[in-house]
Amino acid sequence: MKATIYTGVGDAGQTRLLGNIPVSKDDLRVEVYGTLDEATSTLGLARATTRFQDLCQQIWQLQEELIPVMSEIATVPGTILKKPVPQVSPEQVQHLENLIDRWSAEWIQTGQFITPGGSPASAALDMARTIVRRAERRLVSLHQREPVNPHLLKYINRLSDLLYVLARIDEQRTLKHIISEVVESNYTPPNSSKASLPVNEPKEERQGILTLSDSNRMIVAGIQRAKEIGVPMVLAVADESGQIIQTCRMDNARPISVQLAPHKAYTAAAVRVPTHELASLSQPGRPLFHIDVNLEKFTLIGGGFPVIRHGRVIGGVGVSGGSVEQDMDVAQAMLAAF
Template sequence: MSIYSKTGDDGYTSLLNGERVPKDDLRIETLGNLDELTSYLGFVKAQIKDDAIKKEIENIQIKIKTILSEIADGKSDKWHISENDVFEIERLIDAYQSMIKIKNSFVIPGKNEISALLDVARTITRRTERSLISVDKKYPVNINSKMYINRLSDYLFVLARHMEIRMEIEEKVTDIIKKHYRKNGIGIKLNLSVAKKLMEKVEKKAESMDLSVAIAIVDMHGNLIAAHFMDGTLLESMNLAINKAYTSVALKMATHELSKLAQPGQPLYGINTTDSRIVVFGGGCPIKYQGEIVGGIGVSGGTVEQDVELSIYGADVFEEVIS
């Protein structure tokens, strides 16, 4: 079935109740604003790491879809926001407001990326509210729907201020930890606990790609710390994963980079004959912290491209894991 129907070529579209209306109808404009709002909130949600806040935003998106259905159907008794929905968002506003001190002055957005995105979402909410009020004059809208959208802009405002303070604190803590490590000469240790968490991340990524792979983590000297293979993975894949991880540390480069240098006529041609553990195809990456190699990760079981993607992903999320 084609995604385009050609039924809107004449400048008209259908509401949920089947009514054909011009595309510049106030209701259509409001539906567009609601759609833009929930889509932008999805973008914000994707940038936030806190699962609780992600869930809050997702619940709000569901409520916006309810309001969207109400406008499109014209029957607020079938699609409606309840008083409890309004009370819930007011509770969230009060909770965030209790954690911060709101200055009695204009806010200049942009202290950090997350708060800036939330402020953009807030302005979209205000625009949506204005169009909703215009619709309400001709096509009455549930009072709770109007209240919810009004409260939503307040929620996004206090959440933006909360994220400004929270991320500022997180940055300061991170700086203190880094200074402590530098001052005391302490390096980040890639131990068994960290290796397990890192392998869990890579395994979830592999599952999302519908792959079964073997994953190996070695320390900065190439010694095996941990290895794991998913159900359905070939036994030989484990040996390859271990050797890929070892190779990435021994030669201080990703194995997909090494494979280019190990071709005939290239400077490292024949390197794999000097050590049986050297692997000259992709799937191994050195793990770095602040530019220093602290270990390596090897992945085997998919295509070369898939193994490369997963090993790079594992190396990239290392700092997230240790934080």
């Protein structure tokens, strides 16, 4: 006869730890390993939704490792068992720290607070992280009642740190993937032919480098156009990675524009799309909705354009100080001078 999943043993609010020791279902040990059970189930959601195989494998390994960890918590010290339960070791704590360091090498840190939800898997990882934090708090309460393996305390702490980093990696990779897909299907840069580079061009141009001379020329042209329309502007030029090469503030330009213009140049260079196009793709229901939530220096305000040479983005320009239309006008004058 097939066994049923229900037994009725716990109907009176009791359960049993390893070694057949009866305890209340709200006992601190049950609270700790039950909370970790919540975490590993949430990790299953993260594993089922991530599109990246190495992250999927990493999450699965953590789920497998949590099984003996929960067994340790479900064992009262001194309990005699037929098969000893392994204890969390210093080497396991070190292994988590090594994993944190390895994954952190890929993480582009923004230095700002994170709003969870950048991707389905990162949201699940962030949820698992907060559940592990709750398990840690319950474990501290247990430790105040009776001695707990100190390496176990460290392990749970490091685990939540690792989950935070993994969430950022999935979010970061997903964002990059979505942007690539959306840019490819929604935006074709002007002059995007694959023409070969003339051999008589300066070395910097043949290598696709945006030079200070290029920047100066574009800044001068932008200032000239801003004067023609009578609006003091801040103008910025960034290289292909979004790092600012040059910023120029005209007399009486708005203070806020000192921040906005470089952000526009950064966004245009990093995403390789004009910021006004990006704004359109980021409206509710569009593929890049909420793209700017966790990205420092990222803006959806028009006035930023990628700088393109021989079909390749080599930088970006950003202008701020007037209306969006005026900012775009001056930015396009900068590009025309390039």
